[in-house]
Amino acid sequence: MEDVAIVGVGQSSFSRKCEMTIKELVFEGFKEAMEGLDISHTDIDASIVCSSLYDNQRSAESPIAEYLGLNPQPTFLIENACAAGSTGLRTGWSFIKSGLYKIVAVIGVEKMSGQTSREAAEMMGRAYDVTWESSFGLTMPAGYAMHARAHMAQYGTTEEQLAKVRVKNSSYSVKNPKATFRKALSLEDIFESVVVVSPLKMLDCCANADGASCILLARGDVARTVAKTPVWIAGLGSASDTGVSRRKSFTSFICAQQAAKQAYAMAGVGPGDIDVAEVHDCFTIAEIIAYEDLGFAKPGEGPRLVEEEETYLEGRIPVNLDGGLLCKGHPIGATGGSQIRTVVKQLRGDAEEIQVKDAEIGLAHNIGGIGHYANVTILRR
Amino acid sequence: MEDVAIVGVGQSSFSRKCEMTIKELVFEGFKEAMEGLDISHTDIDASIVCSSLYDNQRSAESPIAEYLGLNPQPTFLIENACAAGSTGLRTGWSFIKSGLYKIVAVIGVEKMSGQTSREAAEMMGRAYDVTWESSFGLTMPAGYAMHARAHMAQYGTTEEQLAKVRVKNSSYSVKNPKATFRKALSLEDIFESVVVVSPLKMLDCCANADGASCILLARGDVARTVAKTPVWIAGLGSASDTGVSRRKSFTSFICAQQAAKQAYAMAGVGPGDIDVAEVHDCFTIAEIIAYEDLGFAKPGEGPRLVEEEETYLEGRIPVNLDGGLLCKGHPIGATGGSQIRTVVKQLRGDAEEIQVKDAEIGLAHNIGGIGHYANVTILRR
Numbered sequence: 107m108e109d110v111a112i113v114g115v116g117q118s119s120f121s122r123k124c125e126m127t128i129k130e131l132v133f134e135g136f137k138e139a140m141e142g143l144d145i146s147h148t149d150i151d152a153s154i155v156c157s158s159l160y161d162n163q164r165s166a167e168s169p170i171a172e173y174l175g176l177n178p179q180p181t182f183l184i185e186n187a188c189a190a191g192s193t194g195l196r197t198g199w200s201f202i203k204s205g206l207y208k209i210v211a212v213i214g215v216e217k218m219s220g221q222t223s224r225e226a227a228e229m230m231g232r233a234y235d236v237t238w239e240s241s242f243g244l245t246m247p248a249g250y251a252m253h254a255r256a257h258m259a260q261y262g263t264t265e266e267q268l269a270k271v272r273v274k275n276s277s278y279s280v281k282n283p284k285a286t287f288r289k290a291l292s293l294e295d296i297f298e299s300v301v302v303v304s305p306l307k308m309l310d311c312c313a314n315a316d317g318a319s320c321i322l323l324a325r326g327d328v329a330r331t332v333a334k335t336p337v338w339i340a341g342l343g344s345a346s347d348t349g350v351s352r353r354k355s356f357t358s359f360i361c362a363q364q365a366a367k368q369a370y371a372m373a374g375v376g377p378g379d380i381d382v383a384e385v386h387d388c389f390t391i392a393e394i395i396a397y398e399d400l401g402f403a404k405p406g407e408g409p410r411l412v413e414e415e416e417t418y419l420e421g422r423i424p425v426n427l428d429g430g431l432l433c434k435g436h437p438i439g440a441t442g443g444s445q446i447r448t449v450v451k452q453l454r455g456d457a458e459e460i461q462v463k464d465a466e467i468g469l470a471h472n473i474g475g476i477g478h479y480a481n482v483t484i485l486r487r
Numbered sequence: 488m489e490d491v492a493i494v495g496v497g498q499s500s501f502s503r504k505c506e507m508t509i510k511e512l513v514f515e516g517f518k519e520a521m522e523g524l525d526i527s528h529t530d531i532d533a534s535i536v537c538s539s540l541y542d543n544q545r546s547a548e549s550p551i552a553e554y555l556g557l558n559p560q561p562t563f564l565i566e567n568a569c570a571a572g573s574t575g576l577r578t579g580w581s582f583i584k585s586g587l588y589k590i591v592a593v594i595g596v597e598k599m600s601g602q603t604s605r606e607a608a609e610m611m612g613r614a615y616d617v618t619w620e621s622s623f624g625l626t627m628p629a630g631y632a633m634h635a636r637a638h639m640a641q642y643g644t645t646e647e648q649l650a651k652v653r654v655k656n657s658s659y660s661v662k663n664p665k666a667t668f669r670k671a672l673s674l675e676d677i678f679e680s681v682v683v684v685s686p687l688k689m690l691d692c693c694a695n696a697d698g699a700s701c702i703l704l705a706r707g708d709v710a711r712t713v714a715k716t717p718v719w720i721a722g723l724g725s726a727s728d729t730g731v732s733r734r735k736s737f738t739s740f741i742c743a744q745q746a747a748k749q750a751y752a753m754a755g756v757g758p759g760d761i762d763v764a765e766v767h768d769c770f771t772i773a774e775i776i777a778y779e780d781l782g783f784a785k786p787g788e789g790p791r792l793v794e795e796e797e798t799y800l801e802g803r804i805p806v807n808l809d810g811g812l813l814c815k816g817h818p819i820g821a822t823g824g825s826q827i828r829t830v831v832k833q834l835r836g837d838a839e840e841i842q843v844k845d846a847e848i849g850l851a852h853n854i855g856g857i858g859h860y861a862n863v864t865i866l867r868r
Contacts, residue, residue: 107488107586127618152725158545165539165568165614168859172616172729178745180725182574182860186563187546193563196587197578204584205488206577206723233546235553237508342587344533344561348553364559478549479563 110202111329111336112485113209114139114322115447119284120435123219124316128161129173132215135320135443136174139211143322144332147174150322151207153181154198156190157439160229161217170213187233188388189474190214191319191442192481196342198323208325214440215318226314233475235349246388247311249350249476251303254391256356258305261406263394265305269296270412271390272309272432278419279429281459286315286435310390315435319443321450335454340467341373341484350476357406359477362399366471369482370401373467377401380423380484381465382452384445386473387430396471397425400482419460427452427460445470446483453487491583492710492717493866494590495520495703496828500665501816504600505697509542510554513596516701516824517555520592524703525713528555531703532588534562535579537571538820541610542598551594568614569769570855571595572700572823573862577723579704589709593702595825597818599695607695614856616730628692628770630731630857632684635772637737639686642787644775646686650677651793652771653690653813659800660810662840667696667816691771696816700824702831716835721848722754722865731857738787740858743780747852750863751782754848758782761804761865762846763833765826767854768811777852778806781863800841808833808841826851827864834868 116138118124118131126134132155140147153176155167163169171181186193191214198210218226231240257263276291291309299308329336343365347353353360370376377400385396394408402423403411411417417425428434428448431441449468451457457465470483497519499505499512507515513536521528534557536548544550552562567574572595579591599607612621638644657672672690680689710717724746728734734741751757758781766777778789783804792798798806809815809829812822830849832838838846851864 159566163613163617164610165566165856165859167567168614168727168856169616169618169730171727172733176727177729178726178742180574180860180862181727182565182567182571182578184563184565185540185546186548190563193561197563197581200578200581200585200587203586204581206581206584229545232543233549235550236544237550345559346549346552346557346562348558349550352553361559475546475549478546479561481561 107203108326109338110199110323111326111338112321112450113324113329113333113336114143115450117284117319117440117444117447118317120286120315120317120437122286122313122315128163128166128215128217129169131217131316131318132170132213133173135318139320139322142334147176150176150179150209150211152179152201153211153213154194155181155183156194156212156214156442157183157216158185158187160221160226162220186479187474188438188441189472189479189481190439192470192472192483195321195446195483196344196481199339199342202323202325208328210323212321212323212443214443216437216439217316218314218437219316238351239349244350246476247303247306250389250391251306253356253395254305257391260357263409266293267409267413268310268390269293271387271393272296274412274418275387275426275430275432278427278460279433282429282434285429285433286313287433306389312388312431312436315437317435317437317440319440319447321443321446337450337453338486340486341369343368343482346479347477358395358399359473359480361477362471362473362480365480365482366400369484373484375467375484379467380469381467382449382462383423383425383469384448385425385471387426387432388436400471419462424462442472445472449485453485488584489707491580491704491720492707493702493831494705494710494714494717495524496831498665498700498821498825498828499698501667501696501698501818503667503694503696503816509544509547509596509598510550512598512697512699513551513594514554516699520701520703523715528557531557531560531590531592533560533582534592534594535575536562536564537575537593537595537823538564538597539566539568541607542601567860568855569819569822570853570860570862571820573851573853573864576702576827576864577725577862580720580723583704583706589706591704593704593824595821595823596699597820598697599818600697619732620730625731627857628684628687631770631772632687634737634776635686638772641738644790647674648790648794649691649771650674652768652774653677655793655799656768656807656811656813659808659841660814663810663815666810666814667694668814687770693769693812693817696818698816698818698821700821700828702824702827718831718834719867721867722750724749724863727860728858739776739780740854740861742858743852743854743861746861746863747781750865754865756848756865760848761850762848763830763843764804764806764850765829766806766852768807768813769817781852800843805843823853826853830866834866
């Protein structure tokens with residue numbers, strides 16, 4: 107069977123509120139993904155839209171496919187909370203690997219600014235079990251705050267260490283023209299921001315946003331023909347977990363560990379082989395836990411990684427050099443694709459100011475809910 | 488590459504209003520699908536939930552997977568309007584064919600009774616382009632009524648011919664213990680029902696319902712080991728169309744014709760080889776158009792098929808012997824799986840009172856929206 111490669115990546119600007127429709131947002135990502143490729147929209151055999159549909163439009167795949175000129179090819183929508191984008195990637199990979207299609211567009215989109223923050227928080231809450239979780243007040247910040255408290259209790263992690271994740275990511279977001287927040291933040295900025303759920307302050311949290319992403323996948327032989335630098339999908343891992351109330355651990359996400367193990371095995375590499383990574387930093391604590399779940403640090407030693415600047419551009423394993431969810435903003439369905447885009451640009455050598463020298467193997471780590479779903483994707487130049 | 492087979496099928500009872508949660512509904516379908524199989528829930532490598540999420544629960548795949556004991560295996564949700572179930576089947580097929588998984592559960596569910604009919608109609612309307620279609624009042628019955636009028640104008644189709652579809656399907660629904668409506672209807676019953684959008688009367692329309700379905704797919708070698716009578720996926724076709732306002736034809740669904748063509752080619756069969764079929768009769772006119780789009784009748788000759796009883800159990804090509812959407816009810820995400828279940832039971836020889844003698848090749852035709860999406864699946868004993 108031919109391998110599968112990523113031949114195009116794109117995203118819209120992410121922002122807190124844009125005037126564009128979801129169709130127009132998607133077009134921005136699609137246009138960038140098609141740039142320099144020797145194909146037209148009619149060569150795309152199928153499209154997959156990844157979204158949680160916070161917008162007024164239901165069944166968004168039909169108007170989106172029409173707007174991009176992707177009829178009469180099949181199209182459908184994948185929802186998987188914040189992990190939809192990477193689930194779409196895995197699904198597109200399967201369609202090509204199975205022999206059914208040659209080129210697949212994986213489109214991510216969310217427009218959240220039509221909801222007030224309170225409405226969006228309520229909708230997000232209903233993504234957890236409405237019988238046993240959201241009905242007792244489990245919100246995203248509350249769930250991650252529990253993990254932060256557990257990590258602090260078990261390993262002595264400090265609020266300052268958490269804040270340092272945001273400091274790092276904000277120092278890179280100034281170089282990302284498509285990020286929502288492009289200001290380098292100090293520890294003081296973070297400590298002075300309002301407490302959301304202790305110990306998490308406003309600037310420990312990512313923000314809802316509007317945005318779209320697009321990843322174009324192609325069968326190996328086609329990829330070599332149409333793209334200058336195909337980036338190969340080397341490892342795919344995916345797992346789920348029960349609701350939060352039935353978990354044994356609050357210092358890690360078991361499903362992320364399982365997904366990482368699968369992806370490393372499939373790619374035939376280990377954590378030490380990864381040159382650059384994008385991890386799901388919906389909250390500062392989430393990036394710390396990701397370091398540990400992915401094997402970049404031992405359990406409890408995640409905070410040291412950012413403190414010793416090992417996850418900075420010049421460090422051992424640079425992480426979230428595009429600003430991460432914390433600074434880019436987190437338009438749910440578009441986030442997974444945006445992570446993949448950054449890793450692909452690194453492996454192509456197109457990452458400009460944030461380029462990791464000679465990056466050959468990259469990883470994207472995408473979590474859905476409060477560790478309800480996890481996907482780990484390993485890419486290779 | 489090994490072929491992919493269906494090793495288990497199940498569904499809950501469909502009804503206008505049930506007291507069960509979506510988790511409990513899904514369990515009913517899952518339980519039936521697992522009956523007689525030599526596997527346990529831990530052998531299932533991944534689950535795909537197909538739904539339009541009319542229920543209060545968002546991201547339903549997590550609570551459903553937990554309830555069925557399917558963690559930590561990956562799970563995600565597919566939305567594709569009324570075609571989600573068969574899109575889930577095609578996706579599950581790809582995951583197995585690609586080599587990633589061996590056994591996949593494709594679960595369909597919808598609980599629509601939490602909404603009033605008016606609310607559900609409004610949500611359904613937003614499945615079409617909110618800028619250009621639903622905002623101008625395009626509802627499901629209105630869209631199909633336009634098709635009925637066009638078919639009447641072009642081919643002289645009569646309201647009586649439309650009503651005969653419901654008469655046929657209701658005559659079989661009395662034999663389906665899981666159908667919502669189990670009363671044999673006369674032409675008079677249909678003509679006496681209230682006009683919804685002329686020429687469609689209430690009994691020309693299917694009804695929103697609560698229900699779930701489950702299809703278990705397995706890689707060929709596994710299927711032969713775990714199931715007594717695997718049913719093989721022989722042909723898969725899928726296509727989409729633009730919004731209704733840009734269509735050239737209102738007497739057919741072009742995307743269904745395209746999906747049928749692909750499925751026939753992949754299976755190496757033609758319309759004359761099909762022994763039994765389930766088609767998407769969300770409205771009586773939809774079954775007539777399906778006959779023509781699938782090649783069971785020439786354009787304009789669909790009405791004759793039901794009039795001459797060729798689509799009855801004893802006829803040339805029996806269609807919707809389980810009562811169809813018209814009588815079973817139409818719990819959106821569960822419908823595609825319910826159709827597959829009926830065809831599989833026919834090919835296994837398990838269809839009891841509605842058994843088509845020596846059925847070897849079956850077809851399921853599943854439409855999303857007003858011909859926005861179409862999937863055709865061909866199964867073989």
